[in-house]
Amino acid sequence: MNWKNILLLISINRKASRVMQRNSFRRYRDSKAVTYSLYGLACLIGISVGWLAGSFYNGITDQAARDSIIQSATYLFISLPTIVLLYGVVFTQMNQFRRIVKVTIQPMYWLPITWQEHTAASVLSNMLGAPLLITVFLSSAILTASIFLGLVFLSIVTVLALLTALVLASATTEIFKTTQIRLAGAITRVTGRAAIWLRLAASIMSMIVFYAVYYSIYNQATPVLLFEAVASGQNVLWFIPYVWPGMALSAFSNSLWTGTILFSLATLAFVLAVFLVATRLNMKFGFYEAPSAKISSGAYVPKVSLFERLGFSPSEVALMKKDLRAITRRHELMFIFVFPISIIVMMFFTTLRYGGSIPAGGSSLLFALITLLPGALTTPFLGSFIMGLEGENVWYLHSSPLSAENIARAKYFFVVIVDLVITLICAMVSGIIFAPSLIFAAVILIEATLLIVSLSAVSLACGFRGADYRGFFPMNRLLKPKWGLLNLVLCAVVALAIVAPVIPYFLSIASTALPIPFPLVISLPDFYVYVALVLSGVVSAFITYVFRKLVRAGAEKFRAEAEGI
């Protein structure tokens, strides 16, 4: 392996997401300083956290307490590699998702670079960003703390184990990636409209499985217990190679030298094996195949759609149809569906834990959350991305006779309709499971609708102003980070303002379920809920009105300046 090639590829991968901005591409300045300072910051935070923990320990005089802290710290250290592995898989997957660009999916195999080098570069670049930042933070924290705790050797070995676990996670992601491409290729060879839905369903399924595993692990216990559970769970699951880094560490902490050496060697062998498998797979299936589903072959029958009868113009309907196809067909946009699904799955696991013995108010709460959250959480993302996902194709909107009003309406109602559909589905499912009272269900549905109608306007206003059309199919930049942040803050504030009036009502229902005293909630008069609904309606209407104006202004600006062409 030629490390120069690998470094080159990593730097290309790192830049893959930053496709040149046309109007300043002559002088692209890479802000290396920012990147490095992020890692420096993580390191600093880690050191201060470790230092705080250490001085806290120093301040304790009770010997028993000191011993138990050392004990917990050891558990923590031992469990960290496995935990790093878990989040490593999650975050490297996310990085991978974001990098699904032709240039990275399709390695430049015609260059004199071997597949080992391609694979190594991909594994390493997946680790950049969040996974590495967290690991840097953890490492510097435990290294600093261990000086106070007198666990320096253990912590050094822990850091090594953490890095190994991260590489292992990333290499596993690489295997996932190639298998996914392979599967997608196999699926898309199936012709017909079904293929699209099959692909969507497959992506959603894999996410469900993923979240199921995730929550079944994390729902077990409080954080401290979690470390113990992982530490002891490792011992039970020792035959799974993925816990070997943790096992090696555990043996080391107990001064079992043979065990340490055995598990360390086994870990290294396993990392190597995973890497080799990834390389093999890449060699075999690494070529990117554009999805080539035949969607229809029947006769072409243009028709007047239902929406046109509802008062939308044909071009608005055409835009909405196009966007629906975009979010259901473009693999990298599937994350839009991750929120609703993960929330439902999370709730589902929560109920499983209670095992059917939920008090009446509790099930109402669950109904409320499952109905409100998915739609309300999807809206800010869909709304702010819906312009940016035009990407390089945005020239088409600019060159066609669409008025600002056309574009604003089509985009706004598309977001509203998609989110309402998500909400309705969630409401139906959770309504059947939790059987809330009719009035409660109605209140929640009305609130959900108000939230969606307003948040769509807010996030679309941000989406118009902050859209980033750079990047090319199948990966766009979507939104400028500044606007993304602003959007989330605005949406949070607006959502709070809308639901604020019904919170007392909500608490009065909740207080029947939870054994917590709510001193603020004196029993509410029956009519309160109607007053609250009217109040939130007024707030929502006002916000929607204002932000629809801004959306309109954003659309006018979009029409006036062909940005990104």
Next chain:
Amino acid sequence: MAYSFAAKLISVSKRYSDVTAVKHIDLEVKKGEILGLLGPNGSGKSTLLKMILGLVKPDTGVINVLGVNLEADPFAVKKRVGYVPEGSYIYEFLTGLEFLDFAGDVFQMNLDEKKKRIEEFLKALDLEGREGDLISSYSEGMKQKILIISAIMHKPELLLLDEPLNSLDPKSARIVKDLLRKLASQGVATVMSTHVLEIAEAMCDRIAIMYDGQLLALGTMEDLRQRAKMPNSGLEDIFLELTGTGDVKPIVEELLR
């Protein structure tokens, strides 16, 4: 609407941060003519076309398109213009048919006409049987055909084509050429950039040669021959002579050393 020129540009310039892409160009595109736009890479052809469509705003100068002042009413003309950009950026997650259907709706065609025109064009350009496939699986030429269809099918009065015949097979290129000539005889004006000088020579009524953002020469083949004082030459020699890139021999020899 009565207009004397399909497009009229008066002293139009465009500057990008530190490159001036187009420098004070005056140009008149007559009704029913095919104007060929030639010039080396980076000479400003695409920028000029985008300015005529209103995608890029000129820094100075006035542009009139189909009798409408672009600055006053940039959208009034869009419906009456067809545009094919260079590089086939197109919604890859749609099928060819879905894209054309979309384009038809966006350009406000009525249902019957849309259906008829789409079917005719798909057939004429040999795309029948593939119209239900995702565009992401199309070849370059197939994407280009879809773009050309979507630019022509709504019967525009002015066509702005940026290297339209690139990557088309000979038969399709021939069909598109004949189509453009036919449209020209019906009064449709076309401005077309190309690097293929034979195409320009054979198809275009007039040829504009751009160099470094300026209009070096404009006229019929005969005008250009006179201008270059090369009475019996073909367009290639004239082009190389006018753009000052005539003597390529030493360059080639240098490269082979």
